[in-house]
Amino acid sequence: MEMTDKLFSLEGKVSLVTGAAHGIGLGISKALANAGSELILVDKIEKQLEEVSRAISQKTGKRALAIPGDLARIEEIERIVRHALKEFAGIDVLINNAGTTVRKPFLEISSEEFDHVIAVNLRAPYFLSQKIARHMMERKKGGKIINVASLTSQIGMQNISAYGASKGGVYALTKTMAVELAPYKICVNAIAPGFFQTQLTEPVWQDHKKFEWALSRIPLGRVGIPEDAAGAVIFLASPASDYITGEVLFVDGGWMSA
Numbered sequence: 001m002e003m004t005d006k007l008f009s010l011e012g013k014v015s016l017v018t019g020a021a022h023g024i025g026l027g028i029s030k031a032l033a034n035a036g037s038e039l040i041l042v043d044k045i046e047k048q049l050e051e052v053s054r055a056i057s058q059k060t061g062k063r064a065l066a067i068p069g070d071l072a073r074i075e076e077i078e079r080i081v082r083h084a085l086k087e088f089a090g091i092d093v094l095i096n097n098a099g100t101t102v103r104k105p106f107l108e109i110s111s112e113e114f115d116h117v118i119a120v121n122l123r124a125p126y127f128l129s130q131k132i133a134r135h136m137m138e139r140k141k142g143g144k145i146i147n148v149a150s151l152t153s154q155i156g157m158q159n160i161s162a163y164g165a166s167k168g169g170v171y172a173l174t175k176t177m178a179v180e181l182a183p184y185k186i187c188v189n190a191i192a193p194g195f196f197q198t199q200l201t202e203p204v205w206q207d208h209k210k211f212e213w214a215l216s217r218i219p220l221g222r223v224g225i226p227e228d229a230a231g232a233v234i235f236l237a238s239p240a241s242d243y244i245t246g247e248v249l250f251v252d253g254g255w256m257s258a
Helices: 003-007 023-034 046-060 074-087 111-139 161-184 202-206 208-216 227-237
Strands: 014-018 038-043 064-068 093-096 143-148 186-193 248-251
Touching: 014 023, 014 111, 023 038, 023 046, 023 093, 023 227, 038 046, 038 074, 046 064, 064 074, 074 111, 093 111, 093 227, 111 143, 111 161, 111 186, 143 161, 143 227, 161 186, 186 227, 202 208, 227 248
Parallel strands: 014 038, 014 093, 038 064, 093 143, 143 186, 186 248
Antiparallel strands: none
16 A cells, blocks of 8 residues: 555544445545545444444445434433444544524524534534544544534624524634644634535425525535535544644535635
8 A cells, every 4th residue: 555545544443433325424434444444333324224234334345333223312412432442342433414594584593493503513523522532542542533614604694693603613623623632633624514405404405496506606616516525624633634723624615616
């Protein structure tokens, strides 16, 4: 294997991906396995998660353990970590990808809706990272934690105020985690996807005017697909990024530069 191959290789690593059954999480999971990583796949959609697990294992020959669970519940986060560490000796890479949203005007969001979005998008990454980081510290082998932020971490968009608040929190959390975990050789970074064609953004693509507006803002002239996030994640998960921490990489087709 040449030096450039080793830089981006994840052979011998174990990666945990949340929201792995569809969308960006699925694209990331496939890429991690292709790069050599064994997988722990987490999602609340049990049947679809099991199908994804089998498909990835059959195609890549890498183990892909499916652990269904609802990340909105703290006790589920604890169970997921216990199960994962029972099956694998260690976790080298954590991808906090799972997310949800409520599409309503700011003035119409209920406290229950707000709490659910924050629980999945911000509280779950916080406490899952806390548990995995402690495990990484005990192993003394370092590690990589990659959060999934958003365009809305930095800019405002209508009718997704709770989502934007949660992703702004993910942006800030990434910075703080990076500083605190650096002494343990744990690198913490984030990707911030732009407009991607996934189940979560389906309402946008069903509205022709919204779709055309979004497309007009993207210099590369197209919306993202799940595989577009994969390269950035492989880079941040691999030895190629060992001297990078606290960064938020926008994967947006140029939106933030326009």
